[in-house]
Amino acid sequence: MRKFDKDGLILCEMQGQVFEMSIETTSTSSEIFIRRFMQSIIAKSLDSGDILQTNIQPKDIFERIVEQYGESKYGSVKYSPNEMYWIGYIYRYFSYTYEKSSSQVYKIIKPKELRKLFFAYHTMDPSQAIERILEAKGYPINEEEELKRQYEIFRRIRKGN
Secondary structure, eight states: OOOOOHHHHHHHHHHHHHHHHHHHHOSSOHHHHHHHHHTSHHHHHHHHTGGGGSOOOHHHHHHHHHHHHOOOOOOOOOOOHHHHHHHHHHHHHHHHHHTOOHHHHHHHSOHHHHHHHHHHHTTSOHHHHHHHHHHHHTOOSSHHHHHHHHHHHHHHHHHHO
């Protein structure tokens, strides 16, 4: 796990702002925007931290997404600005601290699930919110836990033989 630092904060705030701005800037539903964003080339640039070496602004990110996917008017349900900011922030925090790609994080938890958790979790520290989400989904919280889990599986298999 990576320690949350200044770079992580910059990335989280940027992604939160982009998600929040998407309500007014895009004509797709919030879920479609999130899916496109999380699987985009620009998300990979956020994952690697390369975007920190550029002067790109949140508003410029929309142009990159349209370049990659084209215009879309699919879907109509828009989340609130607060929900979108929090979802963007949480996705980036998860990706940054757990060193997972945006696409991996998106596969673990979908926007609908995060939206349902917004009221209960939005005032929590992001690390606590992510730990609770992972715990509820049965995912290991850290590498040590994962190794223990894998060892137990191996041990049970060996006993069975």
